[in-house]
Amino acid sequence: MVINVDVEFLARDAARAARRGDLVIVIDVLRCSSTIVTALANGAKAIIPVKTLKEARRERLNKPDYILAGERGGLKPRGFDLGNSPLEYTSERISGKVIVLTTTSGTRALIYSRGARWILVGSLLNAEAVARAAYSIARSEDIGVTIVQSGTNGRFSLEDFICAGAIVSKLPEGNIKLSDSAQASLLAFRYAKNNLRAILMESAHSRRLIDLGFSRDIEFSCQMDYFRVVPIYDGNVIVRGDFRAGLEGT
Numbered sequence: 001m002v003i004n005v006d007v008e009f010l011a012r013d014a015a016r017a018a019r020r021g022d023l024v025i026v027i028d029v030l031r032c033s034s035t036i037v038t039a040l041a042n043g044a045k046a047i048i049p050v051k052t053l054k055e056a057r058r059e060r061l062n063k064p065d066y067i068l069a070g071e072r073g074g075l076k077p078r079g080f081d082l083g084n085s086p087l088e089y090t091s092e093r094i095s096g097k098v099i100v101l102t103t104t105s106g107t108r109a110l111i112y113s114r115g116a117r118w119i120l121v122g123s124l125l126n127a128e129a130v131a132r133a134a135y136s137i138a139r140s141e142d143i144g145v146t147i148v149q150s151g152t153n154g155r156f157s158l159e160d161f162i163c164a165g166a167i168v169s170k171l172p173e174g175n176i177k178l179s180d181s182a183q184a185s186l187l188a189f190r191y192a193k194n195n196l197r198a199i200l201m202e203s204a205h206s207r208r209l210i211d212l213g214f215s216r217d218i219e220f221s222c223q224m225d226y227f228r229v230v231p232i233y234d235g236n237v238i239v240r241g242d243f244r245a246g247l248e249g250t
């Protein structure tokens with residue numbers, strides 16, 4: 001059996017991948033998916049992604065112990081507990097907590113993915129773990145895999161493209177068939193992999209984050225395979241997936 005592997009470039013294209021019946025891996029290296037992976041690795045109980053600030057505030061109304069988190073324009077919205085920096089999500093702050101998260105592109109891509117049978121969250125931080133989990137699910141269910149880049153404000157983003165290639169590079173060779181976009185992302189990753197940090201620092205979104213004082217977030221998010229956690233989204237909440245196939249540890 002051959003597994004088709006595709007890469008979509010924008011958040012809204014997640015809906016097309018869901019219609020194809022593919023397993024979807026949502027990525028937003030800077031910074032939403034890196035933040036989700038870090039939060040779950042550091043003990044968050046669950047993450048509820050929502051589209052708007054209003055929805056986020058409403059979600060917390062009767063749940064004062066929920067953590068309100070996210071960004072607009074890269075910055076923590078007024079009245080929120082946490083921004084969108086993975087470095088804020090320490091176990092002291094978030095262990096055992098439910099986090100309501102709204103970001104400009106990443107949470108949108110997740111919401112557009114609803115309807116897919118399987119939605120995983122990927123980043124450079126968990127590239128190998130998410131690739132292995134996706135491969136084993138796709139193989140057992142005989143479905144394709146689409147990596148959905150969230151992009152930046154509706155535009156293609158370099159860091160997500162390279163991350164897509166990193167995930168493709170971790171899929172077992174042989175019985176997978178790459179689309180042109182998946183093949184291109186793999187070529188980009190192979191070119192960038194020995195100089196990941198410097199190349200990612202040059203992306204448009206990185207430059208914006210550096211201007212806002214978040215360069216440490218970029219450095220953190222570039223660490224490949226730092227965590228083994230695989231977040232899984234059921235259309236309502238994101239929790240740690242329990243994929244046993246060699247995925248022990250955080």
Ligand code: MLT
Pocket residue numbers: 028030031032033071074075084103104105106107150152153209
């Ligand atoms: C987003 O979802 O648009 C990003 O994560 C933005 C950011 O860097 O905070």
